[in-house]
Amino acid sequence: MQSSIASQSVPAPRFLEPLAAPISDGIAPSLRKYAWFVLGWNITVVLWGAIVRATGSGAGCGNHWPLCNGEVFPTSPRIATMIEFTHRAMTGGATFTILALLIWTFRATKGRHLARITAVASTLLLLNEAFLGALLVKLGYVVNNQSLGRFIVLPIHLANTLLLLGALTLTAHFLSRDSGFMDGSVEYRYFGLTLIGLGSTIAVGVTGSLAALGDTLFPNATFAQDFAQSSPWILRLRWMHPAASLLAGIFVLGLIWASSARGSATNRQLANTVIGLLLFQFALGGLDVLLRAPTWMQILHLLGADVFWATLVVLTARLSVVPLGCPGSTCRLRAGR
Template sequence: MTKTLKWLAVVSTICMIFVLIGGALVTKTGSGAGCGKSWPLCEGKLLPSDITPELIIELSHRLVSGIGAMIVAVLSFLAWKRLGHIREVKFLSFMSIFFLVLQALIGAAAVKWGQSDFVMALHFGISLISFAAVFLLMLLIFEVDKKMDTSRLFIQKKHRIEIYLLTCYTLFVVYTGALVRHAHASLVCKDWPFCTNNAPFAFADFRLDQWIQMGHRLAAAVLFIWTLSLFLRTLRYYKGNKVMFWGSMTLIILIFFQVFFGAMVIFTTLNLGIALMHALVISCFFSLLCYYVLLSGRCASNSTVKTKRNTTDLEHYAKS
């Protein structure tokens, strides 16, 4: 059963990647209305006769999302049933299904009734949380045979808090990036990293879409500096720990690629492949951060248990 769960977890994670990239593809190609105002059918039919590229993209995304939802549901059920004794499994099983359904409902509402750019920008972040939950569930399943044993890992409290804050801030940066796409602000600044457009730089002359673009760039710059700072301190405090060292190394590589692809989106005037890579890299970055949130939670729990044991021992010693 463990082997079956592993394969199912890997397939579910791959499906969720396609769901994420498919959603980004729909947004970047403007294919959200490819099936008209009909959902889950397309133009009120299972297969419309008038086939357009936008229809193919939107219908394919719906199909992949539906298949992915069924596979994730099976994974969540089996993981809950077989590995429910592991404290994070039930929570992650629920999260993966809940946020997958939530993002589908938001997408359906946008098709049927339309939504503002600020609401639709939530869509990618919700999908990202669902993907991260499935990804963590996969890692927990692979931990069962102790080949990925992290039980001895200790993360200092101040660094645990920083990991929590950095993860939440990453979601905020993701939201601002999604807002750039939905507000059609991707190319309102022709240069990078500033927004001069071959004119004197003046904040007072910015339009709303330029403020959205530059707000995202500023938020992304803070994320880059924060990640770099955390990486350097990880080398100092955890240089002997492989999980912390290689994890932080992967994070810094991902954030470098994220900044690179973000700049290339501007220089290539919104090349579709580069834009999709931009979405994929931040998804991997956020999911890895979530893994460290999970490890931090374990460390906090272990510290609490250890403190209670020490208190109990001291009380017993005082009574004796």
């Protein structure tokens, strides 16, 4: 049964004609391209952060933050210092790009534009991301640290990262729409199922961060050790990642089926892309286990996960946030976004 949570109604009849000519919002194409660039840049920052963890370079700048070993620019740096400092510099660049996106979005859009909401959310999540990153460094939850605190803060950090990428994806998506981008002119469908699908995907990311940490701390651990009582508990939790992946895959496929995604050509294309990326992730996960998680495979696996997440967020936005009066999946939203 399809559930629909309608936003407040507006009298403008144009929103009741979803098959008519697209509604122009006057947003410059350069802003739309920039929003997608910001998303891509932040994915790159996430990947470099994984390199920091996989190479054990988290303590490259000591426990200093935001300085690196007490210096603005490290002198005579080691390899680990260069890797960690590069990540911090990239994060600083990401801060400026997101702040610029926030300002540009507010200057280019009118009140109640959905991109304003997601741009503010992106900025708040960025601040929380910086706080969590600093916490890991200041508390020494890096390199070979096996304290319980690290196993608590790291998953929270990863969940916040996915929420940040999701908010940036939605900002770029809503800026790219020709209609259905104003609060009050849209209705929200499949809300519960959408939250379950996205939440289960975040759970996959969280368990994946723990599995990757286990691979980093115990690089020579075998698959059999995951089930040995004598193994460290972080290894015995690695099974949770593939289990969560299977459950999340079922929820995602259920979301696509229940929302009749295949009723629209664009949504069908996006749905097929999501399914393809999902299968690709399962294949990479299997290779990751067989190859015993080399660094390059971990980065490739994470890249696939980030692309899958962004694509899934766009698909769910197209399915669950639609113009008022949109019959089924026939509304015209900007293709390919």
